[in-house]
Amino acid sequence: MRIAFVSYETVFHRDTETNQRFQSILELLAARGHDVHLFCTQFWSGERSRLERDGITYHGVSIGPEATTSFLLRLPFVLGPARPDVVHASAQPPGQVLAATCAATLARAPLLVEWYGDGGVTGDRSTRLAAGRPDWIVTPSELVATRVRERGADGDDVETIPNPIELERIRDVQPDERVDVIYARRLDEGANLESLLLALAELRDRNWEATVVGDGPERETYERLASDLRIDDRISFAGELSLDERIAAYRGAHVFAQTAEHCAFPTEMLWALASGCVGIVEYHVDSSAHELVEGWDRGFRTTSEQELADAILAAGDLEHRDYDETFAEYDGDAVTDRYLQRYRALQDDHGVL
Known part of the structure; x- marks a missing residue:
C-alpha cells in the first residue's frame, strides 16, 4: 500500500x-x-x-x-x-x-x-x-x-x-533490582511529583523504597521537598535513563505511579504496566492516564494524596510481576x-x- x-x-x-x-x-x-x-x-x-x-x-x-x-x-x-x-x-x-x-x-x-x-x-x-x-x-x-x-x-x-510499545523488547530486557514504587517523567511544572512525595510521606513508618526517573527544571525543587518531608534517604532520583534502562527498572518495580496533570496518552506508564507494574493513577481532568487502569484488577484510580497512599498499601497485596500479557493489544x-x-x-x- x-x-x-x-x-x-x-x-x-x-x-x-x-x-x-x-x-x-x-x-x-x-x-x-x-x-x-x-x-x-x-x-x-x-x-x-x-x-x-x-x-x-x-x-x-x-x-x-x-x-x-x-x-x-x-x-x-x-x-x-x-x-x-x-x-x-x-x-x-x-x-x-x-x-x-x-x-x-x-x-x-x-x-x-x-x-x-x-x-x-x-x-x-x-x-x-x-x-x-x-x-x-x-x-x-x-x-x-x-x-x-x-x-x-x-x-x-x-x-x-x-x-x-514493543512487548518483545520488554521480554528481552533483564529486570533491575526490586523497588516498591517508581515514577517516570520529565520533571517540569506539569510533573506534579509532589502528590506522590506527600503520599509516600504518609507512609514513612512503613518499609518502602522509591525511584524517580527523569530530569528537568523542577528536579532540585522536588529533591528539596523530599528532604523537607524526611524521606529523601528512601528515594533515588535516577535522572534520565535510556528506554532499556527504564524497562529494566519497571520490571523490577512493583508500583508505577502516574500523577502528572496533563497527558494525551500515558506511554511511559504503558511500558511500565506491560513490564508487570501495578498502576496507580491520580485523576486529572487533562490527563487520559486513568483510561489504562479502568476495569483492570491491577490498577487504582485516586483523587488525593491520602487515596494515593492507601492505594500503594493495597498494591502491596498483589503479586510482583515482571511482564503482563494483558497489554498485547498495545x-x-x-x-x-x-x-x-x-x-x-x-x-x-x-x-x-
Whole structure:
C-alpha cells in the first residue's frame, strides 16, 4: 500500500509527543514493507527535495520551518501526482488539514487525520474547520477523542488507537533490582511529583523504597521537598535513563505511579504496566492516564494524596510481576494492524480498488 503522510513539522524538527507518535506510525508501516512517503518541511541540507531514510521517502514541500504559507499552497500539487492509496495527515497546524483535503481530492484518495492533543485541540475557527473535513480521525485516547468531537468532528468518524510499545523488547530486557514504587517523567511544572512525595510521606513508618526517573527544571525543587518531608534517604532520583534502562527498572518495580496533570496518552506508564507494574493513577481532568487502569484488577484510580497512599498499601497485596500479557493489544504489530484495517475500510468506502 502507498501511504502519503503529511506533517509540516517532523520529529527531526522538534521532538514533541505529537511528532514522536507520527514518526512511530511511519516506521511501523515501513517495517511491514509498505510504500511510505512523508510530505513535510525540508529538514535536511542540500538542494535535494527528496530524502530516502530507513525505508521512508521524505518530500521537502518547502524549506524552513517559517515557510508555512508556501507549504500549504504547494502541498496539493506536490502530493497529488504521488497517487497514494491513503493520505494520513497530522492535525497540527490545522491549516494543513485543509491543504491535505485538497491534496487527497486531487489524488482521489481518502483522508485520515491524526489528532494527538498536545496543543492541537484548540477552539479556534481553523481547528473547527479541520475537525469537519477528514474521512476519519484517529486519537490516542478517549480524552482527546471527546475534545475533537466537541470541536465539530462527527463522533462516528473518530477512533481511538493507542501509542504502540514493543512487548518483545520488554521480554528481552533483564529486570533491575526490586523497588516498591517508581515514577517516570520529565520533571517540569506539569510533573506534579509532589502528590506522590506527600503520599509516600504518609507512609514513612512503613518499609518502602522509591525511584524517580527523569530530569528537568523542577528536579532540585522536588529533591528539596523530599528532604523537607524526611524521606529523601528512601528515594533515588535516577535522572534520565535510556528506554532499556527504564524497562529494566519497571520490571523490577512493583508500583508505577502516574500523577502528572496533563497527558494525551500515558506511554511511559504503558511500558511500565506491560513490564508487570501495578498502576496507580491520580485523576486529572487533562490527563487520559486513568483510561489504562479502568476495569483492570491491577490498577487504582485516586483523587488525593491520602487515596494515593492507601492505594500503594493495597498494591502491596498483589503479586510482583515482571511482564503482563494483558497489554498485547498495545504491541506495535497490533497497532499497525489497526491502522491497516482502517486504511482498507476507508478505501472501500471511498470506492478505491
